[in-house]
Amino acid sequence: MDIEFEEKAPVRVPFPTVLASIVGLWVCYFVLITLRSLSLEFNFEDEMVWRRALVCLAGAVTMLGFWLILRLFDDRPLWTKIAAALVLSLPVSLILAQTNVLVFASVEEKAYRAMAEQQGFEVRRDSSGDLLVEVSVPDASGDASKARAVTIGRKSTDMNVWQSLAEIGFGRYFMLLAWCALYLAFLTGEKARTAERREGEFRRAAKAAELRSLRYQVNPHFLFNTLNSLSSLVLTGKTAAAERMIQTMSTFYRRSLADDPTVDVSLDEEFALQRLYLDIETARFPERLEAKFDLPEALGDAHIPGMILQPLVENSVKHAVAPSHGKVTISISAREEYGRLVVTVADNGGGLGKNHEPRPGYGIGLRNVEQRLAARFGDEATIVSGPSSGGYATHLRLPLVGVAKAAA
16 A cells, blocks of 8 residues: 655644634633622623623634634744734734723623612712712711712723723733643644654555565566476476466466555465465476465464465475475465464475585575564564474464454
8 A cells, every 4th residue: 555645734723623722711701700790799790791792702703813813823933933922912902802892881880880889879970971979978077977979980081991901901911822822732732743643654654665675575586486487397398287387377476466565465365376376386396296285264364464475485395396306295384373373384395405504595585574574563473494394394473463253
């Protein structure tokens, strides 16, 4: 399976995450302010609630617009993102403050009146528009008192408006900075996940390339051997056997080359391929080669790297069958052992070479198999090869993959 890499693009925080953080912030604000208002026991809380909800809704929409601007700095250095948050939050906080002032402007006088009434005072406006409350002030003797008007709310002026905006905007500013810190945390986490995902893609690509390279090493060697076998049949006039070999070779290559070199195949498929190959070699050595297969039905669905057994079977043909004058049996078997799959390729063609040394030429095929197992399973797979009773055997021990239930 080929792995396609995405073009490098700025990492973004998913919109649902951004939306949830903004909505969560304003919901918390709404709940806290409502609880605070209820503790003051105003008589017009219903009117305050819908105004407060309107302010929160407008604030959430404004912050979404703020995010659209802030996200332009997602791929910039951290100090740039912090500076942008500090600067951009200032005008946005003033917008939020102005929204609050506009929504609650008509209810301000009601709030003053409610607080005064709770204390038993009367509130009125004078001719200049200032809001006054009548209070009793003792005279010099302390016995009598007279009513005196105290100003509790002056008529709105430009200075008053800016003071109100500054007071509310100060709180909104730090609310925005808190949300910006949360957004930067989300962005950092998203970048970490993206980097981890890309690292995983590169590792898989490198592993696939290694598996593909090792698998392709098998094909030229096998083709060379089969063409030699075919040439021998043609030169000796065995045309019928040569024709059968060509047909078998065609079937073998059609099956083996159709597989993705980086994916596993079932043991059934791998054993079937080795049957085809040994059928080809049997045409070359009809009197000297016998093949035996032992695959329990329960292990037929177990998965192993495709053509992993090919170099081992070729080694047996080359080093046991070819130099022998008698019949040699090549056995391919599989079994389950302590929850692991054990696949064995063995022959009875004599386990030692001259001077009782292992057969020469085995190293290349074994090294290929060992590298493919390491690339596919890491330290979970092992290969052991050496002389056995009257021959040579190679045992592959690897994880039992693809079997629904263990073999009995």
